[in-house]
Amino acid sequence: MTILIGVLTSLTACAPPRSSHIVIGAKNFTEQVVLGELLAQEIEASGGGKVERRFWLAGSYLCQQALVSNRIDAYVEYTGTALTAILKQPLPQPGTCDETCVHAQVARLYDQRYQVREGPGLGFEDTFAMVVRGDDARRLGLKTISEVTKHPEIARLGVGYEFAERPDGLRGLSAAYGLKFEGPPRTMELGLLYRSLAARQVDIVAGNSTDSAIKALDFVALEDDKHYFPPYEAVPLVRDDSLRRWPQIGIAEQKLAGKVSAEEMRAMNFAVESQHRDAGEVVREFRAKKGL
Helix, strand or coil, X not given: CHHHHHHHHHHHHHCCCCCCCCEEEEECCHHHXXXXXHHHHHHHHCCXXXXXXXXXXXXXXXHHHHHHCCCCCEEEEEHHHHHHHHCCCCCCCCCCCCHHHHHXXXXXXXXXXXXXXXXXXXXXXXXXXEEEEHHHHHHHCCCECHHHHHCCCCCCEEEEHHHHHCCXXXXXXXXXXXXXXXXXXXXXXXXXXXXHHHCCCCCEXXXXXXXXXXXXXXXXXXXXXXXCCCCCEEEEEEEHHHHHHCXXXXXXXXXXXXXXCHHHHHHHHHHHHCCXXXXXXXXXXXXXXXXX
């Protein structure tokens, strides 16, 4: 018993101290940094004090671990990613579970398993998108993912590391559409996907619907005509104990609810990625325009 008490005391002493300020996380791509900055600025404006930013965390799994281990208080996730990649739920059959249904499932399971609260949606969805060069789309008449199977010249696929492994990613998509490519997919950091597509090193990539490069580089996002992908509404995930300790987080969530359209998200992504502007400055401008 004495030994057990000693071990427990040692573990308690080694545990990281509870932060005295709010910590907001974000994944490792531009849109996530913009959304993390948006949430952080709104919390500060709501009286939550100086917020610590822990951005560029390497993907959904690391953000989830940081959240449940109390190293961050909140981050913005996408409902389809939360449902399949984090909560390990099967993909909804097309037509059986709409955005509201997925939202309710995610909220219930996060509360039950992790004591994490799903906040109101920010107003837009960022779904996966299969993207080709505009000249190829026009030359081949490509509009949908199904049509890719008729064109063997769309032979080389590029994907991010996470998409290659996650349950709502490459394996399921390939099975749903009967997609076959030349050799294994080329996996790379998200920031390199569109560069590789533009440089003709690959012919099609798994991107995101709000990526600014799609319009800027004359790419085309193909229609998910079989409705394989679930809804991917952007929502804050916040620890219950953090909400109790800092009600300003909840106030900020309510102020941001429904405030960001997909077009506005693309514009902010473009400003940071293509115009090389500071994410904090871009978010401050956006908030000012919205009267926040």
